[in-house]
Amino acid sequence: MGSSDLPSDDYGRLMANEPIHDVIERWHQHMRGQLPGGLDELLHDDVVFLSPVVFTPQKGKAITMLYLNAANQALPGEASNFAEAITDSSDSSGKFRYTKEIVDGHHAMLEFETTVDGKAVNGVDIITCDDDGKIVELKVMVRPLQAVNAVHQQMGQMLERMKSLSE
Secondary structure, eight states: OGGSSSHHHHHHHHHHHOOHHHHHHHHHHHHOOOTTHHHHHHEEEEEEEEEOOSSSSEEEEHHHHHHHHHHHHOOOSSSSSSHOOBTTTTTOSSSSSSEEEEEEETTTEEEEEEEEEEEEEEEEEEEEOOOOOOOEEEEEEEEEEHHHHHHHHHHHHHHHHHHHHOO
16 A cells, blocks of 8 residues: 555554654754764664775774764864754755655655865765664765765864874
């Protein structure tokens, strides 16, 4: 049965029961710096992170948090920090912004735009959650090639800085 075959009130209840909707709402709160507990509350202990700049999947909450925190610092666009960088989808300032969302069941695809070193970056976050509302997989894809190279360079520098601060 397709969604158009359901009476509107049944369709609304069905959508409300899909765990991904709550996950994405909390993801956006996290991105704005407004989610108590942040990533620790969102990520499953065995989450798998697939990066556009690392060949092998990264497994586990700690390494995923490291990469995502580095990305938050490396990809704010023209803003000085990530919480400041989040803008609405009509903003064209070069700051990080989500422009489209597809959300269904346990999956979401969030398209984003930003700039890195003056280069336009376009990408998607593909998020999968479990029934408990924890993110079990996060895949980030970026285009064009110049943007991938710029993101790779920025992420490398940020990870090195984070590593030196923890030593």
